[in-house]
Structures are given as C-alpha cells and as structure tokens.
Amino acid sequence: MKKIIPIIALMLCISCNTEKARQKVDEFRLAQHKTEINTVLDAWHKAAADAKFDDYFSKMTDDAIFIGTDASENWKNAAFKNFSKPYFxxxxxxxxxxxxxxxxxxxxxxIAWFDELLNTQMELCRGSGVVKKVGDTWKIQHYVLSIAIPNDNVKEVVALKKQYDSIIKSKL
Structure with missing residues (x-):
C-alpha cells in the first residue's frame, strides 16, 4: 500500500499538468486560428498553381495523406511527392x-477540419481535410479531393466509369 500511494499521487500530478497544458481555446483565439488555417490553405493552392514544389509540400505534415479523384489515388506524402514532381x-x-x-x-x-468548394481545371470540385498545429504552424495532414457531380448527371457518370471501377474492385 505504501508503494501505491506515491504512484497514485504521481499519476494525479501528471493528469493535472496535462489538462493545464491542454486548455480550451477562447473564441478570439479560435477566430485567429481559422484565419491562419485559411491563409495556409490558400498559400498551398497558390504554390501548386505557381509550381512551387517545396512551398507546396512545406504546408503538409511529413505523414500527410492526399486522396485524389481517381480511385487509385490514396497517396502517402513521399509517394505523392514522387507523383507530383513531374507536374511541378x-x-x-x-x-x-x-x-x-x-x-x-x-x-x-x-486540430481542425475543413471543407471547401473549389474552382479547378476540372470545373467544380470539393476538397476536405484535416490540419494540425505543428509547433506554431498549421499543416495539412489529410486532404481529400473529389469532383462535384450534379445529381442529375450521376447515372451518366456511373456508366462512364463502370468498366474502370470493376477493374479496381477486382484488384481489391
């Protein structure tokens, strides 16, 4: 019993210190974070448009995931860099x-999550993702890009991709 009491006391101290370090953020700070996140996302998109490879990937975490519009595109950061480099x-x-x-x-x-409606060379797309604070900087950890398809056109799109989808499904 004498050995258990110091261990319990230590656990309580650690628990209290962890809660103090992870305090809830007030409304002003949340608004500031949203502005910072918007700035990072806009700069990330601009870096791609300007073909600034290092700037683009500096906005992502080392373990980031990018999911593209093709069913085969579920990229870990290193693989996404290799895929993207020729385009940049x-x-x-x-x-x-x-x-x-x-x-x-x-x-x-x-931690934050977002969704965005995008104007792209593929017309309207949707992006969504997760960003996290790394030191003093917001970085993209997970991003999903999808092509926005009007509900009235879903049947035609499904017909166009049916053969390709069956190949992907057979591989899975």
Whole structure:
C-alpha cells in the first residue's frame, strides 16, 4: 500500500499538468486560428498553381495523406511527392481556388477540419481535410479531393466509369 500511494499521487500530478497544458481555446483565439488555417490553405493552392514544389509540400505534415479523384489515388506524402514532381517541374501543377470554405476547430485549438468548394481545371470540385498545429504552424495532414457531380448527371457518370471501377474492385 505504501508503494501505491506515491504512484497514485504521481499519476494525479501528471493528469493535472496535462489538462493545464491542454486548455480550451477562447473564441478570439479560435477566430485567429481559422484565419491562419485559411491563409495556409490558400498559400498551398497558390504554390501548386505557381509550381512551387517545396512551398507546396512545406504546408503538409511529413505523414500527410492526399486522396485524389481517381480511385487509385490514396497517396502517402513521399509517394505523392514522387507523383507530383513531374507536374511541378513542367511549370504548373494544378490550379485550385476556393470559392467557399468552412473551418471547424477542436475545443483545444490544435486540430481542425475543413471543407471547401473549389474552382479547378476540372470545373467544380470539393476538397476536405484535416490540419494540425505543428509547433506554431498549421499543416495539412489529410486532404481529400473529389469532383462535384450534379445529381442529375450521376447515372451518366456511373456508366462512364463502370468498366474502370470493376477493374479496381477486382484488384481489391
């Protein structure tokens, strides 16, 4: 019993210190975080449009995931860099401009998720993702890009991709 009491006391101290270190963020700070996140996302899209490879990937975490519009595109950061490099080397990767964006933050202000409607060379697309605070900087940890298809056109799109999808499904 004498050995258990110091261990319990230590656990309580650690627990209290962890809670103090992870305090909830006030409304002003949450608004500031949203502005910072919007700035990072806009700069990330601009870096692609300007073919600035290092700037683009500096906005992502080392373990980031990028999920593209093709069913085969579920890229870990290193593989996504290899895939993307030839596009950046040609002088223009892709051009996405946010038409609208919603950003939501955790109560502690260290993780956020977002969705955005994008104007792209593929017409309207949707992007969504997760950003996290790394030191003093927001970085993209997970991003999903999808092509926006009007509900009235879904049947035609399904017919166009049916053969390709069956190949992908057979591999899975």
């Amino acid at each position: 080397d040609k002088g223009k990767a892709w051009s996405f401009t946010a038409l609208e964006r919603n950003v939501f933050l955790s109560e502690y202000g260290d």
